[in-house]
Amino acid sequence: MSETAALSRRGFLKTGALAGTGLVIGFYLPGRGETASAAAATASFAPNAWLSIDPQGKVTIWVGKSEMGQGVRTSMPMLVAEELEVEWASVRIEQALADKDRYGDQGTGGSTSVRTSWEPLRKAGATAREMLREAAAQSWKVDKSSCRAEKGAVVHTASGRRLAYGALAAAAAKLPVPREVPLKDPKDFRILGQRLHRLDTPGKVDGSAQFGIDIRVPGMLYATVARCPVFGGKAAGHDESRAKAVKGVRHVVAIPSGVAVVADSTWAAMQGREALEVRWDEGPNAGLTSAAIRRQFEEAAQRGGAVARKEGDAGAALAGAARKLEAIYEVPFLSHAPMEPQNTTARVGKDLCEVWSPTQVPNSVQTECAKALGIPPASVKVHTTLMGGGFGRRLEEDYAVEAVQVAKAVGAPVKVVWTREDDMRHDWYRPASYHRLSAGLDGDGRPAAWTHRVVAPSIVGQRWPQAIKNGLDESAVDGAANLPYGIPHILVDYVMSNTPVPTGWWRAVYNTQNGFVNECFIDELAAASGKDPYEFRLGLLSEPRKVFQPGDDLPLVTARLKGVLELAASRAGWGKPLPKGRGRGLAAHFSFGSYVAEVAEISVAESGAVRVHRVVAAVDCGMTVNPDILEAQVQGGIVYGLTAALKGAITIDKGRVEQGNFDDYEVLRIEEMPEVEVHTVPSSEHPGGMGEPGVPPIAPAVANAVFAATGKRIRRLPIRPADLTA
Numbered sequence: 092m093s094e095t096a097a098l099s100r101r102g103f104l105k106t107g108a109l110a111g112t113g114l115v116i117g118f119y120l121p122g123r124g125e126t127a128s129a130a131a132a133t134a135s136f137a138p139n140a141w142l143s144i145d146p147q148g149k150v151t152i153w154v155g156k157s158e159m160g161q162g163v164r165t166s167m168p169m170l171v172a173e174e175l176e177v178e179w180a181s182v183r184i185e186q187a188l189a190d191k192d193r194y195g196d197q198g199t200g201g202s203t204s205v206r207t208s209w210e211p212l213r214k215a216g217a218t219a220r221e222m223l224r225e226a227a228a229q230s231w232k233v234d235k236s237s238c239r240a241e242k243g244a245v246v247h248t249a250s251g252r253r254l255a256y257g258a259l260a261a262a263a264a265k266l267p268v269p270r271e272v273p274l275k276d277p278k279d280f281r282i283l284g285q286r287l288h289r290l291d292t293p294g295k296v297d298g299s300a301q302f303g304i305d306i307r308v309p310g311m312l313y314a315t316v317a318r319c320p321v322f323g324g325k326a327a328g329h330d331e332s333r334a335k336a337v338k339g340v341r342h343v344v345a346i347p348s349g350v351a352v353v354a355d356s357t358w359a360a361m362q363g364r365e366a367l368e369v370r371w372d373e374g375p376n377a378g379l380t381s382a383a384i385r386r387q388f389e390e391a392a393q394r395g396g397a398v399a400r401k402e403g404d405a406g407a408a409l410a411g412a413a414r415k416l417e418a419i420y421e422v423p424f425l426s427h428a429p430m431e432p433q434n435t436t437a438r439v440g441k442d443l444c445e446v447w448s449p450t451q452v453p454n455s456v457q458t459e460c461a462k463a464l465g466i467p468p469a470s471v472k473v474h475t476t477l478m479g480g481g482f483g484r485r486l487e488e489d490y491a492v493e494a495v496q497v498a499k500a501v502g503a504p505v506k507v508v509w510t511r512e513d514d515m516r517h518d519w520y521r522p523a524s525y526h527r528l529s530a531g532l533d534g535d536g537r538p539a540a541w542t543h544r545v546v547a548p549s550i551v552g553q554r555w556p557q558a559i560k561n562g563l564d565e566s567a568v569d570g571a572a573n574l575p576y577g578i579p580h581i582l583v584d585y586v587m588s589n590t591p592v593p594t595g596w597w598r599a600v601y602n603t604q605n606g607f608v609n610e611c612f613i614d615e616l617a618a619a620s621g622k623d624p625y626e627f628r629l630g631l632l633s634e635p636r637k638v639f640q641p642g643d644d645l646p647l648v649t650a651r652l653k654g655v656l657e658l659a660a661s662r663a664g665w666g667k668p669l670p671k672g673r674g675r676g677l678a679a680h681f682s683f684g685s686y687v688a689e690v691a692e693i694s695v696a697e698s699g700a701v702r703v704h705r706v707v708a709a710v711d712c713g714m715t716v717n718p719d720i721l722e723a724q725v726q727g728g729i730v731y732g733l734t735a736a737l738k739g740a741i742t743i744d745k746g747r748v749e750q751g752n753f754d755d756y757e758v759l760r761i762e763e764m765p766e767v768e769v770h771t772v773p774s775s776e777h778p779g780g781m782g783e784p785g786v787p788p789i790a791p792a793v794a795n796a797v798f799a800a801t802g803k804r805i806r807r808l809p810i811r812p813a814d815l816t817a
Contacts, residue, residue: 136263142216154184160481178243202783314352314353326371330367396584434509439464464499521603645684674693679788684777687788692765712774713775
């Protein structure tokens with residue numbers, strides 16, 4: 092039996108169209124009448140792909156998603172363990188190999204892990220529980236209904252007899268696997284919703300955890316790759332003599348992405364690359380600049396776009412408005428900048444390959460590595476390692492493919508390691524975008540019309556042009572087309588304006604841009620109407636309704652957005668006096684099935700530098716698996732979003748990325764971190780995602796706080812001190 096969780100077309104597109112399929116979790120259960128013969132042979136019980144119980148009662152749960160700090164090696168097992176009725180301390184986890192037939196799509200992105208696994212993994216645990224109950228009932232020759240599962244054992248209620256799961260494993264393995272099993276009522280949960288310790292923490296503390304960059308295999312060599320610094324350029328030839336003169340350098344090989352230097356150590360490989368002489372064919376993009384891209388966007392904004400949402404007649408409403416406002420908003424390209432640069436270790440044989448990679452898409456790595464080697468995907472064994480940050484960068488397979496190409500060329504296991512500069516200058520960047528907005532207020536200061544033209548490169552359009560219908564990339568209007576506020580006349584359109592800069596999915600993707608624009612411009616309307624920005628928003632959310640946008644089967648429910656706004660404002664003390672020189676701003680956004688509102692408290696120095704002192708976040712993500720993990724994800728999203736709001740920008744000159752490391756692409760430092768409070772709205776709704784929804788509201792909350800403190804509007808990111816001192 093195959094079980095899948097629904098995922099919208101937009102969810103599919105915005106998480107990267109991973110491996111050409113939607114990001115749904117599937118799990119395999121043998122059909123009725125089949126027996127787990129392999130498990131029976133070893134006296135272990137493994138009724139499905141996700142768990143096994145050995146004769147000693149040890150419970151092993153396999154995790155099919157990639158752990159990059161977001162907690163799936165804890166949250167996924169919690170789903171199974173809850174229904175299995177085992178003690179949390181007895182659970183052991185294993186990372187699943189890439190195996191789409193067995194585990195379904197293992198891609199990790201779009202904040203989908205919990206929300207698509209909620210039922211499938213619970214059913215996996217419940218199936219095992221019911222089979223163990225049946226095995227005990229048969230052993231005691233009683234009715235199954237008289238037996239209950241608890242704490243890793245089955246108990247006969249009437250007599251108090253008890254059999255541990257380990258003692259039942261062999262018998263349960265011989266039973267047919269049921270097709271339908273009951274799931275627990277949430278009121279009976281013992282594990283889900285609890286602040287349980289993370290199962291991957293001990294290994295990270297004692298150093299035994301294996302990140303991609305930690306991998307060692309016998310006979311391994313190390314490689315770095317020289318890549319053309321210009322987008323779209325390529326190597327036209329190279330002289331390897333000086334590189335090979337470096338002690339420890341073994342090979343210099345050309346691969347499609349550049350020229351690899353292979354050595355006995357990473358340092359020797361890097362030194363060899365420094366000595367390598369490469370002639371680059373820089374191609375047609377050698378003159379590309381950020382200024383030229385901005386002019387391209389400005390010109391594109393003059394054209395009509397593909398309509399993403401149209402309600403009423405915005406043009407006529409604007410013409411008749413008592414007051415009209417217009418604004419241009421801009422955001423830059425951004426790098427993912429994970430702390431662990433890209434790396435992969437590969438061992439290639441005649442007809443097989445083994446790969447160790449910190450990847451978000453093990454199935455795609457398996458497929459692309461197989462293509463590069465000309466072997467079947469089943470011949471590529473992919474180990475998904477821990478990773479020091481992903482943020483969408485590891486949805487790409489480029490660094491893994493390089494490793495298998497180099498390993499094949501030199502006939503030895505190879506670890507390809509990127510430097511920080513490699514990572515930053517050869518990224519798949521969050522698209523820059525340009526936004527043209529206008530709005531009309533009626534005589535009472537209420538919004539009568541809203542128009543928003545989004546001009547941006549299309550991630551989907553760059554890769555799969557055939558997926559774009561009538562010029563509209565539905566993912567590019569995420570957070571724009573489903574504007575939540577009650578405005579009678581709305582027009583949102585999109586102009587696709589691709590550039591030679593490679594783009595990819597960045598934490599919360601287009602929501603980070605469209606959320607910033609929406610929440611800042613709605614703040615502008617509040618100021619123009621002379622109303623408090625919090626009260627203004629509440630007034631526009633007073634009528635409960637659902638808001639859809641193209642390609643989405645997951646609506647925005649305005650009552651839930653209003654709920655997080657009210658909670659955040661209350662906990663932040665909205666309306667209470669602040670110390671002199673400080674300002675508060677707020678923003679709210681819906682993305683990936685969850686609702687988040689954030690209130691930022693800031694001050695602005697005479698130099699124009701913005702300091703964020705406090706952030707209060709309110710979250711409605713439906714049912715919560717682990718509150719500690721939820722809070723950590725919101726805190727992490729705020730850090731990531733603050734970096735983008737205050738510091739982040741990738742700029743282009745002569746076809747090259749100008750930034751290369753954390754000295755010129757700064758991230759938020761420890762001493763700059765504000766106090767963060769996270770509050771959760773209790774909910775019985777289906778779980779939403781939490782890896783990304785904390786990011787979009789923080790930039791507009793800070794920008795709106797800057798206005799409250801200084802009276803100056805922020806319409807482009809990052810916030811530059813010069814903008815506040817001019």
